[in-house]
Amino acid sequence: MKIVVAIKQVPDRDAPVRIAANAKWIEERDLQWAMNEPDAYALEEALQLKEKHGGEVIVLSAGPERVGSTIREALAKGADRAIQIMCGDLGARDALGVARLLAEAIKPENPDLVLTGLQSEDLGLGQTGVILAELLGLPHATLILHVEKTDAGLKVRRELEEGWFQSVEMPLPAVLTMQSGGNKLRYATLMGIKRAKTKELRAVNAAELGTAAAPVATLAQISAPKKQKSTQILSGSAKEAAAALVEKLKMEARVL
């Protein structure tokens, strides 16, 4: 099975974020970056499918130079080769604009399966995979926890709300967006990291994949969230704060 995995580099979950001076996005200098977690699960699923059925895993990511480090991490975990769409203005494109870039890069590869995470941890639009399917003319399923290859194509397990699931059967080629938690993520081995350095990483300029259309949805401004409640912060040492909290829960909230 030839599988393309679309991954995104996002700010590390624990990295402190600051709003940039123009209030359009966050300050990216000195930020730590990581592979979007649902995309890491998509990669894991691809690697396991390859181990079972053979084939090739190609990693695809769009963004500036720095994205290369996340791509190398995917190669170190076992992907065979990678394509990086060099794109300095990813944030200025909407979900459709980004998906168009990815779709154009995927088309010449003619994969059997395209996998990606169900959403990104930065913008959280949760649309790229579904739009990709539409642009590529392929069937899709979202929030997938488990993938099984059948004679007719795929049988996947899809998560529904409130603890329900369903299985979906579909022909190949297809696009799936992966939910976190279906597999255990692997770590890159030392050997893998070494090998990754010799694997093919092809750079394609965004401009070669078509002209960017004007976005239909634009992020006008970002800000700190509005508080929904006024939180009483209990300060002091751990012991003092704990004692103050118990007092509040007993006397004020009356829940003890």
Next chain:
Amino acid sequence: MSVLLVLEESGGKIKRASWETLAAALKLGPAQDVTAVVIGAQTETLAAEAATKGIGKVVRVEHPLLAHYTADGFCLALHDLIQSQNGTKCVAFPHTYQVRDYAPALACKFGQVLIGDVIAIEDGPLFTRQLLQGRLTGTYRHSGAGPCFVSVQAGAFRTDTPETQGNAEPAPIELFTPTLDAAQIRTKPSEPFRESAQTVDLGSAQRIVSVGRGIKEEANMPMIAALASALDAELAASRPICDSGWMPLERQVGSSGQTVAPKLYLAVGISGAIQHLVGMKGSQCIVAINKDPDAPIFEVADYGIVGDLFEVVPALTEAVKAARQ
């Protein structure tokens, strides 16, 4: 602004989230400009329910191939419908798993994107949604001629206003039959199922102690159990903890787990991504213990302790034990 409101049902009743979306749609225009859409193989009862809500009209999008949800079926049927409704400026959905599965593809057919998971709508219109797992919010603007596709986060808009309660005069109901062919539906879904019988009903718990990524290792879990035991509380967790197998899946709180509303919800080491918040923000009293003062969990907390949970939790367990003696 004329709005198509796509309602979602569950078990033959229109979901509450659909009415919250109506509340959101009323920020864009008067109720008379709202057309509610029900979709399925048999939609008569749903349409009758929708017609009482004081809106302009109801359209039944009906076809035998829409008996079970498929992305292909819903996309094609709604594409047909939107094209038939001249002058639609906005198409609004509740932000459910089902909508996430097909609405981006539907929007794409019109060269549009979905402005998804919206929590507020202001004049402009400007659509507010959360970024970076709730650490920031962003306002989005739609431009261009095509209809604006929007989905609305569960719980973000109130349905207890008179406008969404409905009135006596039922709205006119139209039937729309989309052109669908079985060959166009490429996926075959099964009936929904549950993993195993649910043995824990967190929904009826009075007190819940819930733990998140901040706990770092499975070896640290007994510390949380001790606090829960002192408080006589049920144990729960955020998704990553259940994904790691440190807590059974049935104790997961959030959009993919249970929705709870206890008297006391104590969140330990949970940053408060929206997927978690939707499952617990209805709790009477929320306490958050987290090392990050900017963690979104503090936006919904009544009481907070900013600090190292490995120091705070044992101290709290002792304090609770002393107080309950």
